[in-house]
Amino acid sequence: MLDRELIRRDPDFVRAGIRKKRLDPSVVDAFLQVDSSWRAVKTQLDEKAAESNRISKSIGQLIGQGKKEEAEAAKATTASLKSEISGLEAQERELEQSLRETELQLPNLPHESIPDGDDETANVLVREWGTKPTFSEAPKPHWEIADAHNLLDLPRGAKITGSGFVVYTGKGARLQRALFNFMVDHQTLTNGYKEIYPPFLVNRASLIGTGNLPKFEEDLYKVDDDLYLIPTAEVPVTNLYRDEILNAEDLTINLAAFSGCFRREAGAAGKDTRGLLRIHQFDKVELVKFTKPEDSYTELELLVTHAESILQALGLHYRVIELASGDIGAKGCKCYDVEVWSPGVDRYLEISSCTNFEAYQARRANIRFRREQGAKPEFAHILNGSGLACPRLFSAILEAFQQPDGSVIIPEALRPYVGFETL
RNA sequence: GGAGAGGUCGCAUAGUGGACUAGUGCGCCGCACUCGAAAUGCGGUAAGGGGCAACUCUUCGAGGGUUCGAAUCCCUCCCUCUCCGCCA
Numbered sequence: 056m057l058d059r060e061l062i063r064r065d066p067d068f069v070r071a072g073i074r075k076k077r078l079d080p081s082v083v084d085a086f087l088q089v090d091s092s093w094r095a096v097k098t099q100l101d102e103k104a105a106e107s108n109r110i111s112k113s114i115g116q117l118i119g120q121g122k123k124e125e126a127e128a129a130k131a132t133t134a135s136l137k138s139e140i141s142g143l144e145a146q147e148r149e150l151e152q153s154l155r156e157t158e159l160q161l162p163n164l165p166h167e168s169i170p171d172g173d174d175e176t177a178n179v180l181v182r183e184w185g186t187k188p189t190f191s192e193a194p195k196p197h198w199e200i201a202d203a204h205n206l207l208d209l210p211r212g213a214k215i216t217g218s219g220f221v222v223y224t225g226k227g228a229r230l231q232r233a234l235f236n237f238m239v240d241h242q243t244l245t246n247g248y249k250e251i252y253p254p255f256l257v258n259r260a261s262l263i264g265t266g267n268l269p270k271f272e273e274d275l276y277k278v279d280d281d282l283y284l285i286p287t288a289e290v291p292v293t294n295l296y297r298d299e300i301l302n303a304e305d306l307t308i309n310l311a312a313f314s315g316c317f318r319r320e321a322g323a324a325g326k327d328t329r330g331l332l333r334i335h336q337f338d339k340v341e342l343v344k345f346t347k348p349e350d351s352y353t354e355l356e357l358l359v360t361h362a363e364s365i366l367q368a369l370g371l372h373y374r375v376i377e378l379a380s381g382d383i384g385a386k387g388c389k390c391y392d393v394e395v396w397s398p399g400v401d402r403y404l405e406i407s408s409c410t411n412f413e414a415y416q417a418r419r420a421n422i423r424f425r426r427e428q429g430a431k432p433e434f435a436h437i438l439n440g441s442g443l444a445c446p447r448l449f450s451a452i453l454e455a456f457q458q459p460d461g462s463v464i465i466p467e468a469l470r471p472y473v474g475f476e477t478l
Numbered sequence: 479g480g481a482g483a484g485g486u487c488g489c490a491u492a493g494u495g496g497a498c499u500a501g502u503g504c505g506c507c508g509c510a511c512u513c514g515a516a517a518u519g520c521g522g523u524a525a526g527g528g529g530c531a532a533c534u535c536u537u538c539g540a541g542g543g544u545u546c547g548a549a550u551c552c553c554u555c556c557c558u559c560u561c562c563g564c565c566a
Contacts, residue, residue, distance in 0.1 A: 115496035
């Protein structure tokens with residue numbers, strides 16, 4: 056959500072920001088129209104309500120003074136006022152809801168510093184770490200390596216649940232478990248995040264808070280009782296502080312959470328179907344920061360280095376990309392993708408996406424902070440990024456550390472967690 | 479799942495149809511007293527919205543209803559606690 060005042064005061068600025076993202080700015084006009092009708096009705100309603108309150112109070116006083124007849128007369132005058140009010144109330148409710156719905160459709164505005172461009176071709180390479188490993192013969196993709204070592208059981212995953220659901224077996228399961236244990240330890244013990252273990256199901260309000268609803272319902276799994284499976288721990292963790300006012304001295308709050316993630320991947324059918332590249336359920340460690348507005352861009356840079364630190368600890372080559380305005384998506388102001396090199400599929404794969412949402416999510420989720428006692432609450436800035444996603448890390452390790460004899464060397468940092476040195 | 483008790487301002491509590499403009503205590507902020515502090519006294523202490531402003535509206539878990547008027551009465555739902563049942 057955006058600041059209503061800003062849209063009213065400077066709609067052209069908002070339209071320009073939305074256009075820069077290659078999104079349709081007509082929602083701004085829709086907002087302005089509903090907003091002005093809503094305010095007109097609201098003002099009228101408030102006046103009538105004030106009048107009604109005055110009369111009710113005077114009736115109370117008349118009764119207290121024993122003036123029954125005058126009280127009865129006053130009651131009679133309220134009849135038409137009452138029906139007027141209920142009419143206005145109905146109108147106001149309807150307009151307010153429509154305003155809210157329109158408001159939730161508004162995308163976030165891009166930060167002025169981000170590269171301008173239509174799509175991912177305009178993304179900018181920020182830095183690279185390490186180098187591509189070299190192989191005497193063509194490196195195998197991870198699904199072949201996994202098959203050779205019986206790490207995954209894809210057919211049975213499809214049987215017991217459906218395509219895109221993966222069973223990890225034996226050492227594969229152990230490696231998977233080792234990865235998230237290692238990452239949670241690293242983010243908490245080395246990078247100073249507080250560990251959170253959240254529910255994997257959330258209510259609708261939480262998904263509205265992070266911006267997944269109402270627009271992206273088709274990406275989510277829904278269960279009975281109006282609960283949804285989380286697409287990322289970002290949702291429960293960000294919403295920990297929904298409708299709360301934080302103390303300024305507690306900011307920046309740094310949280311790291313392991314969770315399963317559940318995505319329907321509607322619209323991505325037929326894309327990245329092999330192996331672990333795109334699956335409906337996966338594990339991830341998510342990092343979330345709540346900051347003061349003046350700190351959020353410094354914290355974004357830190358957040359990216361925290362995601363990178365996992366790959367550095369494992370010795371995996373990667374690059375950091377800054378997303379262009381046309382590729383960043385609706386919710387973010389500025390976003391860096393961390394892409395790990397996967398030699399077996401000969402691609403860099405997105406393994407973390409670190410985003411500063413500024414106050415966009417905080418407005419939706421009503422997450423504020425107070426600078427000092429008695430000060431007016433302000434919206435916090437919220438950032439998040441993966442630290443990291445397990446399946447693509449799993450596959451990158453298999454592909455990058457495969458040996459000519461078919462074995463795979465486990466990175467040093469991971470050995471205490473997996474309990475073996477090679478596959 | 480069943481029975482009962484609850485949900486009021488940061489915390490604790492009062493409030494069973496109009497004087498509630500939600501009281502009181504604690505905490506917090508300011509002032510006084512003090513060399514300074516403690517103690518004490520006085521004052522102030524929720525959020526959001528509309529309006530240029532004066533001012534005004536909404537919110538006592540949420541939503542509906544009764545009433546001229548609801549924290550208070552009625553209905554539905556959510557949450558917490560206690561006990562019972564089932565269960566990892």
